[in-house]
Amino acid sequence: MRYEAPLYRPPSEAQSLIIQATIGCSHSACTFCSMYKNKRFRVRSLDEICEDIRWARExxxxxxxxxxxxxxxxxxxxxxxxxxxxxxxxxxxxxxxVSVYAGPQNILAKTHRELVAIRQAGVRLAYFGLESGDAHVLQAVNKGATTEEMVEAAGRVRAAGIELSATVILGLGGKERTREHALYTAEVVSCINPEYLGALTLMVEKSTPLAAKIACGEFVLLSPREVLLELRMMLEGLQVQHCLFRSNHASNYFAAGGLLPRDKARLLAETDRILNDERLLKSEHFRGL
Structure with a gap:
């Protein structure tokens, strides 16, 4: 198998066969992300991809x-x-x-008929980086899509019969926008109503534009306690149906999960328990991307 490192995949794809169909990210401009900064985006040749598939089969x-x-x-x-x-x-x-990462602009570039054909050909799950429902935050981090475009893109995926796994990033609004980030994200997620929702916590790498904003005091990171308060506010505002929630990513200060709305009260109680005993928080040394 020919991989061009670094290679990333969602935590739930740990046991999956990974086929590198494209190299890098077609947007690659988010101020908080350094995942594909050393890669020039391109689509691999069909011959190479098919060779890798046949090799994997053998x-x-x-x-x-x-x-x-x-x-x-x-x-x-x-x-x-x-x-x-x-x-x-x-x-x-x-x-x-088959599952994929799916960015809003590339979803919107596909017609409904194309997305249905993609689902019929095997794609059953799309990982969707919502990050925030706050229009101010999306613009500040250069996400490349408005909240309206996020909602439309997610709706197109679901209308095509592809399950949606949305991701949000706790702390992405910093201290200044923490309330707006939590409340508007809950509002947009409720509108999207994804089958799966994952919460990550912001981790800043030195090479990113966001790191420069932190260095000059333009962006102030949340404390671990403030991250939990933001999570609690978001959970409280969620109005979704049959949505599997997880905060088990390595970046988080504590792991929680449950089916919403059934387990909302339990998740809020668990968050309160951690807030009342911060010794239960994961040490900064054990967090990772």
Whole structure:
């Protein structure tokens, strides 16, 4: 298998076969992210991708789950992506699903018919980096999409029958926007109503534009306690149906999870328990990306 490092995948794809269909991120301009900064975005040749798929079939045999890397496989032309998915279907007919990272602009560039064809060809889950529902925060971090575009993109994915796993980043508004970030994010997530919701906590790497803002005092990070208060505010405001929530990413100060709305009261109680005994928080040394 030919991988161009670094290679990233969601925590839930730890046991998945990873096929690198694109290199880098088609946006790669978010001020908080350094994941693909050393890569120039490009789509790999169809021949190379198919060779990797056939190699994986010979090497691994049966595969249940497949993740198409890097940052946004939906940036591929639809015909090429469908060719990759057909090759995967031939090589791994027993696979349960194919999943992808999906950026808002690349979703919006696809028609409903294209997204339905992509779902019918095997893509069952899209990981969607919402990050925030606060328009001010989205603009400040150069996400490349408005809240309205986020809602529209998520709606298109779900309308095509593809499950949505949305991600939000606690602390992304800093001290100045923590309340707005929590409340507006809860509002947008409630509107999107994803099947899955994951919460990460902001971790700043030195090479990012956000780090420069912190250095000059323009952006003030939240304390661990303030992060939990933000999470509590967001959870309290969520009005979703049958949404599996997780905060088990390595960046978080504590891990929690449950089905919303069924487990909302328990999740709020767990958060309160941590707030009342901050010794239960994960040490900064054990956090990671």
């Amino acid at each position: 090497k691994y045999g049966m595969v249940q789950r497949i993740f198409l890397a890097d940052g946004d496989a939906l940036a591929m032309e639809t015909d090429e992506l469908l060719s990759v998915l057909r090759e995967l279907s031939v090589a791994f007919p027993q696979a349960e699903r």
